[in-house]
Amino acid sequence: MTERRVRVLVTGGGGILGTALARTRPRDVELVALRHADLDVTDAAAVGAALDRQRPDWVIHGAAWTDVDACEQDPARALAINGGGTANVAAAARTRGVGCVCVSTDYVFAGSATTPYAEDAPVAPHSSYGRSKRAGEEAALRELAAGGRILVVRTQWVFGAGGKNFVDTIARAAAERPALKVVADQVGCPTWSHHLALALHELLAAGAEPGIWHVSADGQASWHEFAVAIVAALGLATPVAPCTSAEFPRPAPRPAYGVLSKRKLAARLGHGLPHWREGLFGYLAERAKAGAAEDPQSPVPPRGNPT
Ligand SMILES: NC(=O)c1ccc[n+]([C@@H]2O[C@H](COP(=O)([O-])OP(=O)(O)OC[C@H]3O[C@@H](n4cnc5c(N)ncnc54)[C@H](OP(=O)(O)O)[C@@H]3O)[C@@H](O)[C@H]2O)c1
Numbered sequence: 574m575t576e577r578r579v580r581v582l583v584t585g586g587g588g589i590l591g592t593a594l595a596r597t598r599p600r601d602v603e604l605v606a607l608r609h610a611d612l613d614v615t616d617a618a619a620v621g622a623a624l625d626r627q628r629p630d631w632v633i634h635g636a637a638w639t640d641v642d643a644c645e646q647d648p649a650r651a652l653a654i655n656g657g658g659t660a661n662v663a664a665a666a667r668t669r670g671v672g673c674v675c676v677s678t679d680y681v682f683a684g685s686a687t688t689p690y691a692e693d694a695p696v697a698p699h700s701s702y703g704r705s706k707r708a709g710e711e712a713a714l715r716e717l718a719a720g721g722r723i724l725v726v727r728t729q730w731v732f733g734a735g736g737k738n739f740v741d742t743i744a745r746a747a748a749e750r751p752a753l754k755v756v757a758d759q760v761g762c763p764t765w766s767h768h769l770a771l772a773l774h775e776l777l778a779a780g781a782e783p784g785i786w787h788v789s790a791d792g793q794a795s796w797h798e799f800a801v802a803i804v805a806a807l808g809l810a811t812p813v814a815p816c817t818s819a820e821f822p823r824p825a826p827r828p829a830y831g832v833l834s835k836r837k838l839a840a841r842l843g844h845g846l847p848h849w850r851e852g853l854f855g856y857l858a859e860r861a862k863a864g865a866a867e868d869p870q871s872p873v874p875p876r877g878n879p880t
Pocket of ligand 1: 638706
C-alpha cells in the first residue's frame with residue numbers, strides 16, 4: 574500500500590518564499606502554490622473554497638504586501654492584506670482541521686534591543702507594515718488559542734529568486750554606478766529563501782509544536798556589510814561607503830536591530846540555518862547558472878570562499 578503524501582498549499586506562491594518552497598519540496602510532499610491571481614487572501618470565501626478544493630494537510634501562508642514604504646502610505650490596504658488576509662487563512666485552516674504556517678517578520682519588534690529577539694520578546698512595531706503583520710500574528714494566535722494547529726514563523730531580510738531583493742539591487746547598482754553608499758546602522762540576518770524554505774519543510778516534517786518560531790540565517794550584518802560582501806563575491810571593485818539611515822530617509826522607519834534568536838529552532842531541529850554568507854554564495858551561484866542558461870557569454874560567477 575502506498576502512503577498518502579502530505580499535501581501543502583502555499584499562498585503567495587509567485588513570491589520569493591513561494592518560489593523557494595516549490596523548488597525545495599521534499600519527495601513525500603505534494604505542493605500546490607497559488608499565486609495572487611489564483612487566490613486573493615483578502616477574499617474569505619475564496620480562501621475557504623481553495624482549502625475545500627485542495628484539501629491540504631498544511632497551508633504555508635506566504636502571501637503579503639511586502640512593499641514596506643508603500644504600506645506606510647496606505648496603512649488600510651496593508652492591514653487588509655497582511656492582517657485581514659492572514660485572519661482569513663488562519664480561520665479557514667483552523668475550522669477545517671488544517672495546519673497553518675503564517676509567515677511574519679522582525680518588523681513586529683521596535684528594533685531597539687542589543688541582543689537577539691526571542692519568540693516571546695515584547696512586540697512594538699514602528700511601521701505600518703510591521704503593525705499590519707502584527708495584526709496578522711494576533712489573528713493567527715487567536716486561531717491557535719481556539720485549537721488551531723498554527724505556527725507563526727518570523728523571518729527577516731529574505732533574498733532569492735521570485736521577487737525584488739537586495740542582492741539583485743546591489744548587483745545591478747554595483748555594475749552600473751562608480752560608487753555606492755549603503756546604510757550601516759541597521760542590523761539583521763540576511764536569509765536565503767532556499768534555506769528558509771528547507772527549514773519550513775523540515776519543521777513540518779518534524780511535527781513542530783504550534784506557536785511562534787524564529788527562522789533566519791546564522792550570523793548578522795548591517796546592510797552595508799551585506800552589500801560589501803555581495804560586491805566582493807561578484808568580483809567587482811565598486812567602492813561601497815557606509816552611511817546612516819538619516820542620510821537616506823525613507824517613508825517607513827526600519828528596525829535598527831532586528832536580529833532574531835533562533836535558539837528554539839536549533840533545539841528543535843538539532844541545527845539552525847546556515848550562515849548568511851553561505852546563503853549569499855548559494856544564491857549567487859544559482860543566479861550565475863540561470864544567467865549562463867540565458868546568455869552563455871555573460872555569466873558572472875561568484876568568487877571567494879563562503880565560509
Ligand atoms: N522578503 C522579506 O525580506 C521578508 C522578511 C520578513 C518576512 N517576510 C514575510 O515572508 C512572507 C513571504 O514574503 P516574500 O519574501 O515571498 O515576499 P514577496 O516576494 O513580495 O511575495 C509575496 C507574494 O504575495 C502576493 N500577494 C500580495 N497580496 C496578495 C493577496 N491579497 N492575496 C494573495 N497573494 C498576495 C504577492 O503577489 P503580487 O506581487 O502579484 O501582488 C507576492 O507574490 C510574507 O509574509 C512576508 O511578510 C518577508
